[in-house]
Amino acid sequence: MIAPRWLPLALVATFAVSACSSGDEPADQSSRFSRSAPPAGGSTPARAAALSPERYSAELTAQAGPVAKALAGIGRSRSLKALGERLERARVAAAEAAAGLGVLVPPADAAAEHADYVAALRDLTDDLDDLRESVEGRRLCTSGAVLARLGRAEGFEAVRSAGGDLAAKGDYPAEVATVKVPAARDRRLANGAFVRSGARSGRGTLTVDNGTGKDAVLTLVRGGTKAVSFYVRKKRKAKIGGVPDGTYRIYFTGGADWDGKARAFTRDCGFQRFEEPVKFTTVRTGNLIRFSTWTLTLQPVAGGNARTAEVDPDGFPR
Template identity: 40%
Template sequence: MPPASGPPMGAGPYGPYPPVGPTPSSGSGKGKILAIVGGAVAVVLLVVLAVPLLLWMNGDSEDPRNTAGSGPGGSGASPSAAPMTPPEYQALLATVDKSVGDAFGKLGGAKSPKAVGTAVDGIEAAVEKQIEALSRVVPPPNAATAHADLLSALEGLSDSLAETGSAAGAGEVCLGSSALARLSRESSAQDVRAAQQALATADPAQSYQVGQFVPKKTSDSNRRLGNGKFLKRNRSGLGELKIENDGGTDAVINVVRNGSKSASISVYVRAKGKVTVGGVRDGTYRIYMTGGKDWDGKAKAFSRDCNFQRFEDSFKFSTTSSQYTIWTITLTPTAGGNARTSDVDPGDFPG
């Protein structure tokens, strides 16, 4: 039976593109009034200016400028406050670990760029809250230097978290696993580890513990499936879909029957790879594509550099007694291609 081929379809950006103001009069009484008022002002000024002198003479010699936390680098703790005892200080550090650690735990389960951004915002809020708490205390004397180092490291970590949130918004970081790996390699993470070690050895009688929330330094992974690996398949027809991925990243193609919210066919196509999907059942379909790096089989998504698109046109497959339909799509701009694509919110991408 000869095939009835559909027109070649282009895809882009990784991804499919084209389809395959009276002056007072002199001598009046106003001049006297003004003179009296002016004199009153002078008296008031003299009284006001005398206040600081009287206070100083009465023995209040504290200069407000010396209040802790009011100048650059001030800790916010009163200089007259008694240092915390080692147990009190360790209890505070434990609170830091729990608060920030719980927030980090939520990041690990993030399965979309939006979820990553939300989780990172939560960690950043927890870190800022603990920075404020640590800034208000006086640590045990032998832990003062390491305490200052910890504060500095946490401030740097807050900056790193903000950058990671921006990366998620740009699709550079798409899952919690890749966000954690990215954060684990930041210099701010290493600074927290250094402060952790310094606090652990600051007092021979008390090994202070903090910083357990920092993820272990991890390299990016690059997991891939084999070219043509089906994630989902429904073979009940004769139609064919030919896919050519001329792009530089792997992709997953989801074929969704009109009226359905889930894919009938989902296939992995490696960069520069070609796949022919046979057994497509007659009907009209929409085709969605996601591309990126490091395929997470559990999350069913790429963990880095992800993008989500769909063809704007539908694809109709039909079979007669003498012919069946073949469509060809190309996942890069193609000369002569006649298909347009549009971006899709990751949350609307059919599974």
């Protein structure tokens, strides 16, 4: 049986410039260079005036407000697609805020804090981009896992610190990193534990050999109904009985940290199904009762005859 498939460098050229003189020119090189006088009637551009505290506060609201809103939206994602989209929305908001605030001249007493805040927003932009890539690569699979990783990101902590410092200078709404971040976890169920028990009034049995390096959850689907789901720890076997007669499609997901509420692994997740359905039957002949017993392996085995296919995570039965 076949196991699932869990799964610019810049060249900077520098040029040395030297002055050469003929024998008729003075050896003192300093006499050869002079600062050009400004053109007649010309003037040096005036530095932009600092914003008033009230105007600066309004600019912060306009530029940084969307960042707080976008960050808060991450936790409301209910699918991997939505999670990726919300992370991209937050990344764009942070990048636009950094660009918009970067050209402003804040009140003089908040200049240092303002500079730190803009730099932190740029770092947060990079963090959010990394998180989006992790979701696309299935290294992070739920909003909780993303927020836990975000809480440990340098840019997020820098924005939280710089925003607090800026807010302490006056009525400056700069505290955008207010989203609650959970702690990273590593939850597991007992081997063979049911995620969904279902009706188990039959005689069929199913044994799953999980020789992979990840815990897994197997789900049997009959028609459009999720009949039963159960947990199989890595490097372990689990057996369930009482499977009613019928034809079932078998789906499985593997990963780390099982979130029972979301019914999903939060990290390093994969989603697949066996291509061929499995049929359970019970046959009575005289005093004999024969029933189906199936064994599935999730790792490669010699002579295996079960093929698997990838499944859209957002269409996976939970």
